[in-house]
Amino acid sequence: xxxxxxxxxxxxxxxxxxxxxxxxxxxxxxxxxxxxxxxxxxxxxxxxxxxxxxxxxxxxxxxxxxxxxxxxxxxxxxxxxxxxxxxxxxxxxxxxxxxxxxxxxxxxxxxxxxxxxxxxxxxxxxxxxxxxxxxxxxxxxxxxxxxxxxxxxxxxxxxxxxxxxxxxxxxxxxxxxxxxxxxxxxxxxxxxxxxxxxxxxxxxxxxxxxxxxxxxxxxxxxxxxxxxxxxxxxxxxxxxxxxxxxxxxxxxxxxxxxxxxxxxxxxxxxxxxxxxxxxxxxxxxxxxxxxxxxxxxxxxxxxxxxxxxxxxxxxxxxxxxxxxxxxxxxxxxxxxxxxxxxxxxxxxxxxxxxxxxxxxxxxxxxxxxxxxxxxxxxxxxxxxxxxxxxxxxxxxxxxxxxxxxxxxx
Amino acid sequence: xxxxxxxxxxxxxxxxxxxxxxxxxxxxxxxxxxxxxxxxxxxxxxxxxxxxxxxxxxxxxxxxxxxxxxxxxxxxxxxxxxxxxxxxxxxxxxxxxxxxxxxxxxxxxxxxxxxxxxxxxxxxxxxxxxxxxxxxxxxxxxxxxxxxxxxxxxxxxxxxxxxxxxxxxxxxxxxxxxxxxxxxxxxxxxxxxxxxxxxxxxxxxxxxxxxxxxxxxxxxxxxxxxxxxxxxxxxxxxxxxxxxxxxxxxxxxxxxxxxxxxxxxxxxxxxxxxxxxxxxxxxxxxxxxxxxxxxxxxxxxxxxxxxxxxxxxxxxxxxxxxxxxxxxxxxxxxxxxxxxxxxxxxxxxxxxxxxxxxxxxxxxxxxxxxxxxxxxxxxxxxxxxxxxxxxxxxxxxxxxxxxxxxxxx
Numbered sequence: 001x002x003x004x005x006x007x008x009x010x011x012x013x014x015x016x017x018x019x020x021x022x023x024x025x026x027x028x029x030x031x032x033x034x035x036x037x038x039x040x041x042x043x044x045x046x047x048x049x050x051x052x053x054x055x056x057x058x059x060x061x062x063x064x065x066x067x068x069x070x071x072x073x074x075x076x077x078x079x080x081x082x083x084x085x086x087x088x089x090x091x092x093x094x095x096x097x098x099x100x101x102x103x104x105x106x107x108x109x110x111x112x113x114x115x116x117x118x119x120x121x122x123x124x125x126x127x128x129x130x131x132x133x134x135x136x137x138x139x140x141x142x143x144x145x146x147x148x149x150x151x152x153x154x155x156x157x158x159x160x161x162x163x164x165x166x167x168x169x170x171x172x173x174x175x176x177x178x179x180x181x182x183x184x185x186x187x188x189x190x191x192x193x194x195x196x197x198x199x200x201x202x203x204x205x206x207x208x209x210x211x212x213x214x215x216x217x218x219x220x221x222x223x224x225x226x227x228x229x230x231x232x233x234x235x236x237x238x239x240x241x242x243x244x245x246x247x248x249x250x251x252x253x254x255x256x257x258x259x260x261x262x263x264x265x266x267x268x269x270x271x272x273x274x275x276x277x278x279x280x281x282x283x284x285x286x287x288x289x290x291x292x293x294x295x296x297x298x299x300x301x302x303x304x305x306x307x308x309x310x311x312x313x314x315x316x317x318x319x320x321x322x323x324x325x326x327x328x329x330x331x332x333x334x335x336x337x338x339x340x341x342x343x344x345x346x347x348x349x350x351x352x353x354x355x356x357x358x359x360x361x362x363x364x365x366x367x368x369x370x371x372x373x374x375x376x377x378x379x380x381x382x383x384x385x386x387x388x389x390x391x392x393x394x395x396x397x398x399x400x401x402x403x404x405x406x407x408x409x
Numbered sequence: 410x411x412x413x414x415x416x417x418x419x420x421x422x423x424x425x426x427x428x429x430x431x432x433x434x435x436x437x438x439x440x441x442x443x444x445x446x447x448x449x450x451x452x453x454x455x456x457x458x459x460x461x462x463x464x465x466x467x468x469x470x471x472x473x474x475x476x477x478x479x480x481x482x483x484x485x486x487x488x489x490x491x492x493x494x495x496x497x498x499x500x501x502x503x504x505x506x507x508x509x510x511x512x513x514x515x516x517x518x519x520x521x522x523x524x525x526x527x528x529x530x531x532x533x534x535x536x537x538x539x540x541x542x543x544x545x546x547x548x549x550x551x552x553x554x555x556x557x558x559x560x561x562x563x564x565x566x567x568x569x570x571x572x573x574x575x576x577x578x579x580x581x582x583x584x585x586x587x588x589x590x591x592x593x594x595x596x597x598x599x600x601x602x603x604x605x606x607x608x609x610x611x612x613x614x615x616x617x618x619x620x621x622x623x624x625x626x627x628x629x630x631x632x633x634x635x636x637x638x639x640x641x642x643x644x645x646x647x648x649x650x651x652x653x654x655x656x657x658x659x660x661x662x663x664x665x666x667x668x669x670x671x672x673x674x675x676x677x678x679x680x681x682x683x684x685x686x687x688x689x690x691x692x693x694x695x696x697x698x699x700x701x702x703x704x705x706x707x708x709x710x711x712x713x714x715x716x717x718x719x720x721x722x723x724x725x726x727x728x729x730x731x732x733x734x735x736x737x738x739x740x741x742x743x744x745x746x747x748x749x750x751x752x753x754x755x756x757x758x759x760x761x762x763x764x765x766x767x768x769x770x771x772x773x774x775x776x777x778x779x780x781x782x783x784x785x786x787x788x789x790x791x792x793x794x795x796x797x798x799x800x801x802x803x804x805x806x807x808x809x810x811x812x813x814x815x816x817x818x
């Protein structure tokens with residue numbers, strides 16, 4: 001008897017009919033002899049509706065109270081899904097984040113999971129129940145309701161799988177797996193049967209939008225077997241996210257082209273190149289809970305350097321305001337920025353042992369006249385920041401250049 | 410510095426604009442030097458929307474899960490109202506029933522409050538916060554979410570006032586006080602400046618719909634000073650609900666005409682008149698959590714008696730089904746019922762010392778050709794069950810007969 005955590009996103013539970021479909025799928029999985037824990041998001045559109053309601057009251061809603069309001073979305077879904085399961089003769093019990101006791105820190109709207117009590121769930125499972133848990137939410141040690149931020153239901157799923165030592169965490173979504181890139185941009189994009197955690201991490205953080213990055217980090221840290229599946233198609237195997245040690249030698253060099261549309265670039269020009277300068281600039285940004293993506297500091301000239309980083313476009317104005325206050329203190333000359341950036345990345349564990357990937361990428365972009373504004377590399381990915389208007393073109397030509405449309409590439 | 414509990418119903422918080430109005434009223438009350446605890450209902454229409462959603466999934470929704478779903482309505486309101494208060498510069502913190510720890514029994518959808526922890530609220534109040542609590546909901550000792558049933562937000566308000574030893578519990582509603590009867594039926598109905606707890610109890614239980622009966626019971630038990638006010642008009646004093654010992658001798662004989670539209674009558678005919686028979690019949694009804702209103706057992710003939718009671722019309726079918734199973738065991742001859750009943754009552758503490766109230770009531774109805782099907786009396790009210798089609802007529806003629814349209818009557 002396996003223990004499976006299944007996570008269903010907002011589209012999968014978007015209306016009563018779809019909730020009944022999810023219940024049927026869950027019932028079948030339990031009938032097949034497994035213990036099932038289900039994590040659900042709010043019905044699609046619901047979170048946005050609640051945020052809009054909050055913004056009618058307060059332009060920038062109080063974070064603690066916003067979590068109180070927004071967390072109701074998932075709470076409605078857990079109740080409805082349990083009703084659908086009970087209606088189909090399956091014993092089921094719902095739990096909010098506070099009830100399972102998904103303990104988080106107190107960073108409202110962006111909380112991080114610290115601990116999950118598994119005793120109550122274990123007992124319910126042993127009593128033959130399906131457990132339905134509200135994703136995206138938790139409770140801090142003072143009993144305040146917290147949320148994990150957008151996409152946090154994936155993280156809830158993986159965290160529950162880790163706490164319960166589940167055999168697999170299945171993320172049901174509106175795509176049937178992880179593709180070499182977005183099929184809406186490159187119709188030849190192929191579904192990958194498997195992808196390594198590290199690659200998935202890069203793919204997710206770079207905007208492939210299938211899995212929330214923190215859920216993949218969690219899965220990697222706690223060695224949770226993670227699978228992405230379609231909630232609308234039956235019988236597919238989806239994409240299994242594997243540990244690198246499982247990978248065979250014939251692993252392709254490049255797994256996919258990832259991208260992120262909503263980037264904005266900030267550059268602090270002419271700062272003294274001395275120890276602590278990066279912290280002096282990024283510390284206040286982090287304190288404001290603004291996620292920073294690419295960070296680049298080039299070699300210095302005459303003891304001065306330029307320091308650049310990218311943030312989500314929504315955070316651009318806040319980040320600029322913070323940098324203006326930091327500027328004098330850091331002794332910087334100027335703050336510059338560009339809010340219409342995109343990032344394109346070539347991802348693959350195989351690239352470590354292969355030279356020439358970077359040069360091939362740069363040549364391909366140059367041939368199309370696409371200017372590269374920033375470059376950042378890791379062991380398994382090369383990212384470039386470009387003007388957003390070239391994004392689709394860049395993705396298409398790179399997908400073709402690395403022959404990702406060909407099976408076994 | 411007084412401690413005031415203010416309760417606002419669904420209409421008062423029906424949209425963002427109204428929520429802001431409530432916030433202004435609360436802010437003024439705090440600025441006047443009082444400590445304020447606010448209890449709110451779900452935005453009007455929200456509870457019905459959630460119940461409809463549940464019924465799309467399950468015709469008779471699982472009670473535990475229904476509470477999980479429905480309790481989100483008030484949770485949204487507390488967050489929104491706190492945002493509105495914070496926006497107006499007032500420190501505010503929201504609490505769900507589970508967070509305040511409004512401990513209830515586990516009768517889902519109809520739970521009763523057992524205990525409220527006041528420490529956390531007291532601390533927040535002393536720190537200068539307005540506290541906003543979700544009405545209608547609580548938590549059982551296993552941590553399950555419960556709701557108190559329709560109108561339960563009033564009960565939450567009074568229970569909080571009792572736990573905190575508040576100076577007054579103000580129930581804001583869409584009427585400006587308690588009237589001698591429903592002004593929609595009798596335009597001459599007058600607002601009462603004060604009414605005794607006992608009268609209010611009878612008025613509420615008989616369907617005047619302004620206050621939930623349980624809240625009045627609570628107020629009486631814990632000596633909570635209770636006031637009904639309009640949330641839309643400024644400056645009104647509403648109706649104060651007083652303890653009988655405060656009442657002067659010139660108390661009017663009759664305070665009002667109450668009524669309830671949605672009654673259904675059940676009669677168990679020909680049961681042996683022996684000890685325990687009432688329990689044998691009503692025990693299973695109570696166990697099914699069906700509230701019984703009037704109960705009548707007449708004198709017996711030849712050791713056999715008829716036993717009648719009324720229930721809410723929604724519970725009629727369930728009650729009949731239960732009686733059918735009880736019938737043989739109780740040795741009854743037949744179960745009869747009528748689902749289109751109404752109840753009309755004359756209420757007043759003054760009637761105790763005045764004879765002839767009952768006969769005046771019966772004569773007034775007889776003159777209009779209205780047949781009385783059941784009669785039930787207490788110290789301060791006389792109730793009759795009549796065919797529902799005569800309800801409005803009965804209320805109007807009784808209101809006039811007892812001169813309730815005249816000030817000082």
